[in-house]
Amino acid sequence: MEDSVTATGRIEIDFERCKACELCVPACPTECIGMGTSINRQGYASAVFERPDDCTGCAICAETCPDACILVWR
Amino acid sequence: MSAPGKVGFSKAVYTRPRSLVDVKSHFCPGCHHGTIHKIVAECIDRYDLREKTIGVACVGCSVFLYDYIDVDVVESPHGRAPAVATGVKRAQPDKFVFTYQGDGDLAAIGTSEVIHAANRGENLSVIFVNNTTYGMTGGQMAPTTMLGQKTSTTPYGRDFRSDGYPIRMAELLSGLEGTAYSARVAVSTPAQIRKAKESVRKAFEMQISGMGFSIVEFLSTCPTNWGMKPLDAQKRVLGEMSEYFPLGVFKERKQADVA
Numbered sequence: 001m002e003d004s005v006t007a008t009g010r011i012e013i014d015f016e017r018c019k020a021c022e023l024c025v026p027a028c029p030t031e032c033i034g035m036g037t038s039i040n041r042q043g044y045a046s047a048v049f050e051r052p053d054d055c056t057g058c059a060i061c062a063e064t065c066p067d068a069c070i071l072v073w074r
Numbered sequence: 075m076s077a078p079g080k081v082g083f084s085k086a087v088y089t090r091p092r093s094l095v096d097v098k099s100h101f102c103p104g105c106h107h108g109t110i111h112k113i114v115a116e117c118i119d120r121y122d123l124r125e126k127t128i129g130v131a132c133v134g135c136s137v138f139l140y141d142y143i144d145v146d147v148v149e150s151p152h153g154r155a156p157a158v159a160t161g162v163k164r165a166q167p168d169k170f171v172f173t174y175q176g177d178g179d180l181a182a183i184g185t186s187e188v189i190h191a192a193n194r195g196e197n198l199s200v201i202f203v204n205n206t207t208y209g210m211t212g213g214q215m216a217p218t219t220m221l222g223q224k225t226s227t228t229p230y231g232r233d234f235r236s237d238g239y240p241i242r243m244a245e246l247l248s249g250l251e252g253t254a255y256s257a258r259v260a261v262s263t264p265a266q267i268r269k270a271k272e273s274v275r276k277a278f279e280m281q282i283s284g285m286g287f288s289i290v291e292f293l294s295t296c297p298t299n300w301g302m303k304p305l306d307a308q309k310r311v312l313g314e315m316s317e318y319f320p321l322g323v324f325k326e327r328k329q330a331d332v333a
Contacts, residue, residue, distance in 0.1 A: 010083050021104030021297075021304040027264060044103065060264045062088035066108030067099055072088040 009057015009074040011049055017069035018046035027064040030054040091115035093124050093144045100138060104304020106294035107135060109261045110203055110270075111142050114174070117274045118145065121282065127170045128162050130155040132179040135210045136203055139174045153184015156191035159198045170281060172199040177218040178208040181241050185217075188247070188289075195252030195286040195331070199277045202243060202289055205296040206315065213299030217241045220318060225299070240318060244291040248324035254280045255288035257323040260316065262293075262308040273323070285330050293319055 011032075018040065024033050024047055034050035049055075057074035090096060093115040101107050118124055124145055131139045133151035140147035150158035155173035163171040180188050180202050188200065207225055208214040214227040218240045222231040232240075248256035255277050259270035270292065277288035293315050295307035302310065 009087065017098055019103035023104055023304055023308065026305065042098070057083070057087050059088040063112075063264060063267050064109070066101065066105060066112075068090045068094060068108065068112055070088070071086065071090075073083040074085050074087045 006053045007055040007057075009055045009059075009072060010052055011055060011057075011061060011073075012071045013047055013049055014069035014071075015046045016040050016042070017067050018044060019067055020044035020046060021066065022047070023064050023066065024061040024070065028061050029058065030056060033061060091119050093118045095142050095144050097141065099142060101135065102296075102298045104295060104297045104307060105135070105209075106205070106261050106292065107203065109267065110201065110292050110294065111139065113261070113267070113271050113274055114172075114201060115143055116271065117278050118143070118170075120275065121170075121278060123170045123278075126168065127172070128166070130159040130162065130171065130173040132173065132175040132184070133210075134176040134179055134208065136174050136176045136179070153179050153182070153187055155179070155184065156187045156196070156198070156200065160191055160194070160196045163196060163198050167197075170278070172201060172278075172281075174201045175203070176209065177202070177204040177206065177243075178211075178214075178216045181217045181243050188243075189250070192247045192250045192253045192287045192289070195254070197281055197284055197286055198288075199281050200287070200289040201274070201277075202291045203294045204243070204291055204319065205294040205299075206240070207296050207299045209296045209299055213296070218243070218319075220314060242319060244289065244319075244324055247287075247289055250287075252287050253289065253325055254286035254327040255290075255323075256325040257289075258291040258293065258319060258321050260293040260311055260321055262295075262311045266321075269321075276323075276326070280327070283330070285327050291319075293321070 036048035062070040127145040129147040244258040280288040297307040
């Protein structure tokens with residue numbers, strides 16, 4: 001994924017680890033995360049980094065994720 | 075996972091805690107056990123305790139701690155974790171000892187063990203995960219089940235006339251002289267997660283400085299057995315559960331007792 005020009009951070013969601021609990025979606029203050037449609041090997045439709053341009057790298061999503069499948073860079 | 079390509083975002087702000095084993099967890103989607111594991115692992119990393127920590131796991135979903143936290147773990151089913159932890163800590167006082175217990179384990183089967191460990195002021199830390207039900211065995215009523223909550227053994231809702239009232243363990247244990255630190259936290263909002271980390275840090279510090287028994291009670295979700303979506307389960311913790319089980323620090327010892 002190309003780094004965005006306006007963003008001050010970026011996240012990476014582990015597609016295979018995500019269990020689609022959706023806890024990260026309302027946790028993100030800039031609403032960058034949405035739910036995807038493709039199903040992973042566990043059978044869940046993983047969350048996706050929908051709007052990378054607004055990411056601030058605050059890491060709230062990563063702290064919220066129970067499965068520790070979000071990594072954050074700034 | 076690959077490292078980011080551009081130089082701009084090269085600083086890792088959040089990565090998996092070192093003490094958390096890099097494997098897929100068996101927990102249901104949205105279960106707070108994962109979040110609590112992360113907090114415990116982060117605090118172990120913070121004080122660099124990984125090589126000198128002995129965990130004591132209990133029975134229930136929380137027993138799988140030994141698969142996910144990269145420390146030595148003794149398995150002590152059916153509430154006996156504080157008793158086993160007492161032995162471990164007394165035999166090896168230089169080790170850092172914590173137990174990780176659910177509410178069916180700590181508040182029902184192991185009530186006497188935890189009360190007496192606290193009363194003796196054993197220098198160990200207890201992480202108590204309260205999800206108001208027996209998660210692993212199919213959602214039976216636990217002592218912490220809320221009044222009116224439907225479980226597989228209270229199909230019409232918990233009734234105080236036959237089942238009694240939910241136990242507030244953090245308050246109960248804070249009343250004991252041997253308890254050095256007792257707090258109740260939740261992990262349903264980012265702010266609560268930060269406060270929870272602070273509480274676990276304090277509990278760990280109590281043991282490191284030899285103050286005595288410390289317990290942190292976590293209000294957790296069990297979306298599967300509550301029959302809720304993870305987000306609705308979080309709302310239940312924030313609403314109904316936080317009302318009955320108030321969050322906060324109930325006891326914090328400032329100075330160690332001297333004989």
